Each structure stands twice: as structure tokens, then as C-alpha cells.
Amino acid sequence: MTGSRKRRTRRRGRRGGKGLILALVLIVLAGAGMGGASYYYIQARNQAAIPKPDELFVRYVSFLSQGSYGEMYGMLDDQSRREISLEDFVSRNQNIYEGIEAAHIQADIKSVEEPQENIAVVNYQMSLDTVAGAVSFPNQVTFVRDEEGYYHMSWNDRVIFPEFSKTDKVRVYTEKAERGEIYDRNGTLLAGRGAASLVGLVPGKMSAEPGQDMEHLSSLLGISTEGIEKKLGAKWVKGDSLVPLKTLKKVDELNLKSGAPSEENLQDRALQDELLTIPGIMITDTPVRSYPLGEQASHLIGYVQNVTAEDLEKHAGEGYLTDSVIGRSGMEALFENELRGTNGCTVAIIREDGSMNRVLAAIPKQDGRNITLTIDSGLQSAIYQAFKEDKSCSVAMNPYTGEVLALVSTPSYDNNDFILGMSQEKWDALNGDGRNPLLNRFRQRFAPGSSFKPITGAIGLDAGTLDPDRDYGEEGLSWQKDESWGNYHVTTLHNTNPATLEHAMVLSDNIYFAKAALETGYDAFASGLDRLGFNQDLPFEIAVAQSQYSNMERIVTEIQLADSGYGQGQVLVNPIHLASLYTMFPNKGNVMKPRLVHDKDMEPEVWLPGVFTPEITDRIENAMKQVVSSPEGTGRAAYREDLTLAGKTGTAEIKASKTDTSGTELGWFAVYTADPGQPAPLLLVSMVEDVKHAGGSGLVVRKDKAVLDAWLPVAPQ
Known part of the structure; x- marks a missing residue:
């Protein structure tokens, strides 16, 4: 064979220019009839070396990896090209390889055999990745040598897969994973x-x-x-x-x-x-995705929708199909990766009669994981029923474990409408509703008003600037430090006499806590709030707005510091953060980490250990007990003889300027069961907007009382 190759090489040399002309003619013919597919051979004819079969096959696989199907066709022998046209060849290969999303195509050549003259068989191990996983198989391909000594591939469908025939097809089957379900702590379905x-x-x-x-x-x-x-x-x-x-x-x-x-x-x-x-x-x-609580938990649970083209582009390679759904908000979005699961996929060769020839690759489906929340759907519903007509939000927690028992935002919307297909009319109505039913209020931050006073008191006691038994003096209903404040005065609703910590807490005296903040001073007051997680992310599954005490890096003026002492100024607090801070009182100075995912084996976790001494938190807690139990306490409407409750009301003015008289008010009530032996401990923080002409914080106290009575029924006498 070596000698014949040399003789042919010498004959080509004698032809000289004629050989070059022939090569140019072949190039033109290739461009017209084979899409340039014979370029590799034509190029080789102008070189001294003749490519070997294994070298040719490496080139063929390279073309395949690039999707250059026309170039692959140019490597076929005459007989193969008579049996399949260029168009059919390109279509068949393209449909198969791109249909199975072939990638990382590699051929490991094991041997080259010459069973007879002018025939070479390349044995190789083919490997490639598909949409259903990796595929690897041994195969072989035959090359036929022409009269000039050049090899061409003898192609048939078995070059694609060894057991493949002309009438076979490759099919990709998808088995959809079931989306995981969401449950409350008692096994009640919230989404499924x-x-x-x-x-x-x-x-x-x-x-x-x-x-x-x-x-x-x-x-x-x-x-x-x-x-x-x-x-x-x-x-x-x-x-x-x-x-x-x-x-x-x-x-x-x-x-x-x-x-x-x-x-x-x-x-x-x-x-x-x-x-x-x-x-x-x-x-x-x-069958549809269903949300049994509907508007009672829509801001918490959220909803899914069909994926869009943008979703498919953003999440390319993550297994989403054109008819998949994706979590858009709430728990559905937060736990999307856990809930959606992994679709099963099979790549198989199917015979002409529809029967299975061979499974090439398969990935079993993995259904999504179920999520259990710490939420109690009964409490969630009770809070919603109490506040559904208000612009409000409520956070309910177990004060000893940090488990969040309810998260409610009102007014609300029915998340089932997004599953069934919301009409444009309903969508426009939701967006045009001035009460903002789509707004998730428990993720926002608000001026806390007097619900902030227990924190001011604790910081003052810790700094050593506040004497809880000292009488700060009777100031009436209006006070200013000195004439440097100009026309600005701190006002309060009740005259406090004596002006001690407990009495000021019971009557919610703004003047007392303004003085307390001033005596604490800028640095100690800000340092205390920094220690309590202000200007930091809350360690919670749901991302919420950071609480702040100033729009600047620090509290700037004396008036701002005084106003901050009773929860005004530029103080803004997230309701979940505020509820977490209230856990420091029943836990002797430890702030519990809020939790939303239920795990019966998980131990309670302290977020901020020892922020105040037990003596300080006990002192504040005793004052808050009087807020509820004292006949003159602002939280008296929540009093129960069978329960020991501690709490604090709050009313925050929302106005454009200090002289604005047309602004609105936010009403707050934070209350918790203060008896460590209570079998169903509860901490409840509620905020209602626009309470200025609706009873102020008293409205919130009465609504929370209804919730407490529903959650903790009055014991029979």
C-alpha cells in the first residue's frame, strides 16, 4: 500500500498545473453542490500527506460538535451520498443532536482495522451529554479508499447510534415533577x-x-x-x-x-x-395550584405563574419548560428551588411501529420538597378577620422560641385569582385601589410611635442615665427644653404625675421619654439601637426593610433626639423586627431569632444575646404589665383577669412637616403573654394606618383583644 501511494504521488507531480486546475474545479463544484463540504479533501490534495481514517474521523466529530452538518456530508463516499441527500442528511442529524441538546461530543478512538484492501474500520467510544444525562457507547465507522488513495466515510444511520436504523427516530420524553406543597405547623395545606x-x-x-x-x-x-x-x-x-x-x-x-x-x-x-x-x-x-386561605395569607404564601420568555432566558439550563410555573412572590418565590423539583427526562430510540428500541439516557423525576411553616392557619385567619377592612399588618410570634405564628397584611387579594387567570378589569381594580392591597406591609418599615418607648427606657437604664424612680416633674401637655427650640414643643395626651418610668409608660407620656433620650445622649442612644439590629438586615427567611433611627448616618439635632425617644423623629421600624425586640423582655435580655420554617427538632436560637440585664428587662416588663392591667393604662382594653399580659400602645403622627395639621396617624399595639407557664404563649404586634379619626391606638387594642380571645379562650369561671 505504501508503494502505491508513492506512485500516485509521482503521477500527480507529472500532471503539475492540471492538478491545481482540477482542485479549483472541485472547489467550485463543492460550493455549488455540496455547500463547501469537500473543502477538507480538496485542501488535503494540495498537501503531501494523505489523511488517515482516524484523522478524518476526528475531523468529522469536530464538525459535529460545531453543528457543521454540511461539512460532515462532504466527507461521505459517493454511495452514501446517493442514498441520502444533503438536505435530508443535515435535517436528520440536526433534529437528533439538537433535539437531545447534545453537548461535549467526544470520540475516543480505540483502534483502526483494515479487514480488506481499500477498507478501514475505525473503532471508537463515543460520549456526549444530553438533556437526559450523559451517553456513552462503543461504535465503529467504515472508510472507503478511492482510486487516488483518499478515504471517504461510508455513512448510514448506525454512525449516529449503533442500533439505529433508517426508520428509527429519537424521542425525548419529559415527566413533570410535582411541585412541593406548603403546610402550616399543624399540617393544614397552605399551597398545593x-x-x-x-x-x-x-x-x-x-x-x-x-x-x-x-x-x-x-x-x-x-x-x-x-x-x-x-x-x-x-x-x-x-x-x-x-x-x-x-x-x-x-x-x-x-x-x-x-x-x-x-x-x-x-x-x-x-x-x-x-x-x-x-x-x-x-x-x-x-387540577390547579390552590391556596386554601386565599386573601387571608396571600402576601405570605404568594403565588405561581407560567414562565415567560424572559424567565426561560434568565433560568436557562435549570430545567424550566415552556409550560412550567415559577414562584412570583411570597413563599412560592422564596422556596422556588425546593418546591419545583426536577423533571424526569428520557432520551430513547423508537422504532417505526412506536415500540421502544433502546433508552439512551434517563433522569428520574424528583418531586419538589414540601415546606412546613411555623404559621398557625387558625391564628392567621383570626388576625385577618379582625383587620381585613384596615390598612394594617400584624406579626404573631412565640416569644420564647421566635417561631412566627402569623404574618398578615391587609387589605389583601386572593392569590387564587393569579392561578385561574386574572381579568384585566380585576387587575386594574387592584392596582387602582388607593388602599394598596398588593402592598406587603409586614415587609415595610413605619414610625413606631410610643410602641418604641420600652426600647428607649431600656437603653436609658443600661446607659445609667435614667433613674426609674426619679420624678421628672409635671410639665403639663406641652414642653420644650429651652428657647433654642423656637416654636417647637413636645406634646403629650396625658398629664403625668408623678413622672416616673412606670407611670410614664402606663400613660404613654411623650415628654418623659423625650427627656430620657436627651439625658441618654446621641452616642449612647444610637449605640443602643445599633446593638439592637438597627441599620442591619434582619436574620429572617423573608427579606424585610432595615429599621433606622435617622435618615443620615447619625441623629443630627437635639429635637430629633428628643422625638426619637418616643418613636417619632426619623425612627422607622419593621414590624417583624419590633416583634423580635419585644422577645427580650420575657427572655431576660436575649432577643430571639425569628423563624418561619418549622422543624420539630430545631432548638430556639438567640439572635442578640444579653442586650440588657435581666434587672432592666424585668423593670420594663413590669411597667408594660401595668399598661394593660392598670385602670388608667392605654392598653387597658386588652385586660384579662385570667391572663398576665404585658404590652405597649403607640400612635405615630405621619405629616409633611412639624406644623402640618392635616397628616394621618398610625396606631400600634404590642402585647404578649407574660406568664412563663402559659401553654400557648403569644406575642402580637399590630399596626393600623389612618387611625386619627378612628380611635387611635385604642382601635388596635380592641382588635388585638378579639384575636387574643379567639386564640386564648377565656377560661370558664
């Missing part, structure tokens, strides 16, 4: 598999002249007649097909049979009954 009513239309059962019916259907479903007709005109639709039009809430039959069915449920039934009067309409059950 539910049922809805699918409204569909069977074209063959429509009336002969459906125009009027279509108008009626359009008005009932809020879908244009053009939209309905487009659905009916899809290629797959036949006379007996059920064409889905819209998904509606499933009618709660138990609620209808109750003595007082809800108005919403009655409306849902009436709508579906009227839909069924239209010829061709059918209503069937369909």
Missing part, C-alpha cells in the same frame, strides 16, 4: 394541589346559529368573541373536541349547604349554572 372548574366548549354541540350564544358566553367569561373563535379554530379541534376556554373557582358545595353560604360562592354557582344553559358548554374538574 387543588381543583378548579374548567369551562370548555364542544363545537359539534353548539347551536346552528351560535352568534347570540357567543356574545352571551363572551360577556359571562370576559373573553372576546374573537378570542373564543381563535380557540375554536385551532388545527387540533374537531367536532367532538372539548376546547378549554377559562378556568373558574370550583364551587364549594359544603358552603352552599351551610346555613349561611358566602355571597362569593353563591355568585360562582350562579355563573356556572348560567354557562351551562349555552349549548355546547361543559364544565369539568381540573
